[in-house]
Amino acid sequence: EAGVAQSPRYKIIEKRQSVAFWCNPISGHATLYWYQQILGQGPKLLIQFQNNGVVDDSQLPKDRFSAERLKGVDSTLKIQPAKLEDSAVYLCASSSLNVRGGTEAFFGQGTRLTVV
Amino acid sequence: GDSVTQMEGPVTLSEEAFLTINCTYTATGYPSLFWYVQYPGEGLQLLLKATKADDKGSNKGFEATYRKETTSFHLEKGSVQVSDSAVYFCALRRRDYKLSFGAGTTVTVRA
Numbered sequence: 540e541a542g543v544a545q546s547p548r549y550k551i552i553e554k555r556q557s558v559a560f561w562c563n564p565i566s567g568h569a570t571l572y573w574y575q576q577i578l579g580q581g582p583k584l585l586i587q588f589q590n591n592g593v594v595d596d597s598q599l600p601k602d603r604f605s606a607e608r609l610k611g612v613d614s615t616l617k618i619q620p621a622k623l624e625d626s627a628v629y630l631c632a633s634s635s636l637n638v639r640g641g642t643e644a645f646f647g648q649g650t651r652l653t654v655v
Numbered sequence: 656g657d658s659v660t661q662m663e664g665p666v667t668l669s670e671e672a673f674l675t676i677n678c679t680y681t682a683t684g685y686p687s688l689f690w691y692v693q694y695p696g697e698g699l700q701l702l703l704k705a706t707k708a709d710d711k712g713s714n715k716g717f718e719a720t721y722r723k724e725t726t727s728f729h730l731e732k733g734s735v736q737v738s739d740s741a742v743y744f745c746a747l748r749r750r751d752y753k754l755s756f757g758a759g760t761t762v763t764v765r766a
Contacts, residue, residue, distance in 0.1 A: 570752050581744055581756040582699070595753055630699065634752065643689060644754055646699040 541565065543647035545631050551653045557619035560650045564612070564633030570594075571608055572644060573616050574630040582630055588614065589636075621654045628652070657682040661745045661757035668735055668764050676730040676760045678719075678745035688712075688721055688728040689746040691756070699744065702730075735764045 544563040552558050564571050570589050574582035585604065586596040590611040599606065603622070608614040618625055628651050632644040662677040680688065690702040690712070703712030708723035717732045728745060745757040 572754060574756075579759075581758045584753065584755065587753060589752070594751065632699075632754070634754075636752075643701045643704055644748075645701070646691075648698045 543631055543633055543645050545629075545647035545650055547650055548648060549651050549653075551655060552621055554623055554654050555620040557617065558621055558652060559618075560616045560629050560631075560652075562614045562616070562631030562647060564614070564631070565635075565645055567635060568633035568645075569611070569636045570634045570644075571614050572630075572632040572634075573606055573614070574632065576628045576630055576649070578627070585616070618652075621652075623654050626652055626654045657686065657747055657749055657753070658755055659745045659747050659757040661743075661760055663758070663760070665761040665763060668762070670736060670764055670766055671734045672764075674730075674732045674735045674739070674762065676743055676745075676762070678728045678730065678757060680726050680728065680745075680747050682726075682747055682749065684750060685723075686750075687748045688719075689748065689754075690717070690719055690728070690730050691744045691746055693742045693744065693759075695741070702743070735762075737764045737766050740764045 573585045576582045585599045586606045587594040588608045591608050606616045628649040630649045632646045634644040659680045687706045689704045691699045692702045703714040705712040705721035711720045719730045742759045744759045748754045
């Protein structure tokens with residue numbers, strides 16, 4: 540079974556530029572998560588989708604971050620304009636649903652963003 | 656809101672030593688609990704899980720028991736190896752599938 544795919548693996552941009560990250564979840568997984576992991580910290584949930592609907596985006600800085608999941612499969616996360624404090628690893632994860640409450644989340648390798 | 660708190664690191668051990676990483680949670684209802692591991696340069700991997708009270712998750716010699724009475728899910732391994740050096744994250748998943756992580760504990764095992 541193919542895992543969660545993310546691209547790019549690394550990205551360096553200047554502040555005020557824009558950047559986009561792409562995620563392809565495991566086939567059939569209804570739930571998709573985007574996390575931000577700053578060096579030395581635990582992952583922080585940015586947005587959670589169930590199919591193509593947003594379940595939770597309470598911690599997404601909506602003035603600069605946006606995300607979409609068209610057709611309930613692939614997802615993109617965009618930052619515009621980027622700030623220095625956005626330097627982090629952006630993790631995508633997916634999980635399936637079942638009548639007993641779902642399975643664990645599987646994570647991609649992440650995209651390491653450096654804003655200079 | 657729902658959250659997990661895990662012991663701060665870093666933790667440095669010698670090979671074959673006993674490892675414990677404490678994790679406590681705050682949640683409404685009955686969340687599922689997980690330990691994830693992040694090896695250097697790699698992504699997050701599920702180490703073990705427990706979905707209800709008194710469940711014991713185990714994998715690769717690691718164990719953790721879901722203790723509802725103490726709201727805890729401590730990770731233990733009886734004899735660590737150098738290859739266990741990694742960052743360990745305790746996590747909680749609510750029934751709406753929201754998944755929250757602790758801050759992580761860095762473990763270094765010396766030969």
